[in-house]
Amino acid sequence: MHSLDRVDLQLLRALCVEPRSTFVALAQRLGLSRNTVQARMARLEESNAFLAFDRRINPIALGHPLTAFIQVHLQQKRLSQIVAELNQIPEIVQAHGMSGSTDLLVLVVCTDADDLFRIDGTILACEGVDRTETSLAMGELIPYRITPLLDRVTRERGPANRADVDIDDEA
Amino acid sequence: MHSLDRVDLQLLRALCVEPRSTFVALAQRLGLSRNTVQARMARLEESNAFLAFDRRINPIALGHPLTAFIQVHLQQKRLSQIVAELNQIPEIVQAHGMSGSTDLLVLVVCTDADDLFRIDGTILACEGVDRTETSLAMGELIPYRITPLLDRVTRERGPANRADVDIDDEA
DNA sequence: CGTAACACTAATCACTTTGCCCTATTCTGC
DNA sequence: GCAGAATAGGGCAAAGTGATTAGTGTTACG
Numbered sequence: 001m002h003s004l005d006r007v008d009l010q011l012l013r014a015l016c017v018e019p020r021s022t023f024v025a026l027a028q029r030l031g032l033s034r035n036t037v038q039a040r041m042a043r044l045e046e047s048n049a050f051l052a053f054d055r056r057i058n059p060i061a062l063g064h065p066l067t068a069f070i071q072v073h074l075q076q077k078r079l080s081q082i083v084a085e086l087n088q089i090p091e092i093v094q095a096h097g098m099s100g101s102t103d104l105l106v107l108v109v110c111t112d113a114d115d116l117f118r119i120d121g122t123i124l125a126c127e128g129v130d131r132t133e134t135s136l137a138m139g140e141l142i143p144y145r146i147t148p149l150l151d152r153v154t155r156e157r158g159p160a161n162r163a164d165v166d167i168d169d170e171a
Numbered sequence: 172m173h174s175l176d177r178v179d180l181q182l183l184r185a186l187c188v189e190p191r192s193t194f195v196a197l198a199q200r201l202g203l204s205r206n207t208v209q210a211r212m213a214r215l216e217e218s219n220a221f222l223a224f225d226r227r228i229n230p231i232a233l234g235h236p237l238t239a240f241i242q243v244h245l246q247q248k249r250l251s252q253i254v255a256e257l258n259q260i261p262e263i264v265q266a267h268g269m270s271g272s273t274d275l276l277v278l279v280v281c282t283d284a285d286d287l288f289r290i291d292g293t294i295l296a297c298e299g300v301d302r303t304e305t306s307l308a309m310g311e312l313i314p315y316r317i318t319p320l321l322d323r324v325t326r327e328r329g330p331a332n333r334a335d336v337d338i339d340d341e342a
Numbered sequence: 343c344g345t346a347a348c349a350c351t352a353a354t355c356a357c358t359t360t361g362c363c364c365t366a367t368t369c370t371g372c
Numbered sequence: 373g374c375a376g377a378a379t380a381g382g383g384c385a386a387a388g389t390g391a392t393t394a395g396t397g398t399t400a401c402g
Contacts, residue, residue, distance in 0.1 A: 004232055012228055019224035022388060033351050038390080040349095048229055053190035054317040055226035057183055058219055061175055062317070062324050067267070069276060083312045090319035096238070099307040105240060106313075109320070136270040141254045142277075146225040146233070148261035149280070153233050193359060204380045209361080211378095 004049070007032070009154045011040055012049070016147050059093070064109040067137040068116055070123060072104035078128030079103070085126045091119050102133075175220070178203070180325045182211055183220070187318050230264070235280040238308040239287055241294060243275035249299030250274070256297045262290045273304075 014029050027034040086092050094107040110116040120134055185200050198205040245253055257263050265278040281287040291305055
């Protein structure tokens with residue numbers, strides 16, 4: 001419904017640096033009027049530029065320091081029903097349908113190895129799940145980040161002010 | 172340095188529901204005084220309960236609608252140098268060191284298939300990288316979420332009010 | 343060339359929120 | 373029961389918000 005221009009990108013950048021910035025502070029930092037910032041922020045939210053706040057919560061704080069990726073192989077015709085079942089497992093924080101040999105890539109967090117074992121068992125117990133392959137994340141070698149990409153996009157966009165992609169079609 | 176109690180969890184929950192809540196609003200919703208909410212929020216931030224704001228930015232808004240997981244097999248002794256190189260690639264938004272056959276699981280976002288191909292090439296070009304296996308994410312069947320886990324933890328914690336895990340040791 | 347649409351600035355206003363202070367009152371673990 | 377922490381409640385000045393208005397480019401279109 002709307003595309004991002006250079007100023008939008010700078011706004012996002014500033015938010016990464018200082019998430020609790022007020023509109024006033026953002027306006028000062030970018031040399032804009034508060035009005036403009038306020039309007040643009042509204043537009044950004046409107047156009048789904050922001051994902052759920054859930055992503056900002058640290059699972060470690062919830063007592064779930066272990067992260068694992070579980071590759072699930074399943075009978076494809078039962079996919080939707082299986083996803084519905086997985087939806088009931090709170091330790092599953094995300095799941096992607098995948099191309100290639102693995103049908104589903106599931107991201108789980110857990111308290112310890114036993115917990116992981118239990119969760120894996122729960123997944124396996126779902127009707128239609130053939131097998132799973134669990135890989136434990138040993139460390140987040142590159143912590144989640146978007147600023148480098150933000151910078152590249154900004155640079156590419158250069159002095160121009162129109163993005164070329166519509167973003168209202170949710171991932 | 173500090174552990175989460177029941178009220179902290181409820182606060183996090185409320186933030187997921189309404190990320191732009193003011194302290195006043197949170198206090199009302201939870202039936203606490205604003206002072207308390209403010210103090211607890213400060214403590215939560217202090218104790219790394221929140222991850223970087225980067226996570227809330229939608230890559231689709233940045234013109235990168237495609238997500239892929241790339242499994243990287245490499246010479247382990249060169250791991251740190253390789254990670255340093257991968258760090259230079261903006262399209263890599265996250266990377267985990269893994270147990271099992273895959274050494275590294277890299278999360279990339281890209282504009283289109285060609286872009287993905289190019290990025291994969293860049294990764295392969297790194298000294299010490301043996302081979303990669305790319306899987307395209309076809310859809311986020313379970314969108315990233317933490318609230319179900321939040322609820323479970325809250326329930327388990329029950330009327331008690333102390334968490335049992337320290338969270339100051341960053342993931 | 344005119345004009346309509348749009349984004350931006352600047353300035354106002356009433357209102358809310360913040361940050362910080364204080365004190366009295368529960369809790370809590372020891 | 374006591375020490376220390378957490379909380380409620382209050383207060384206050386400063387800051388931020390939301391909403392509106394008016395004036396100024398800029399751009400796109402016929």
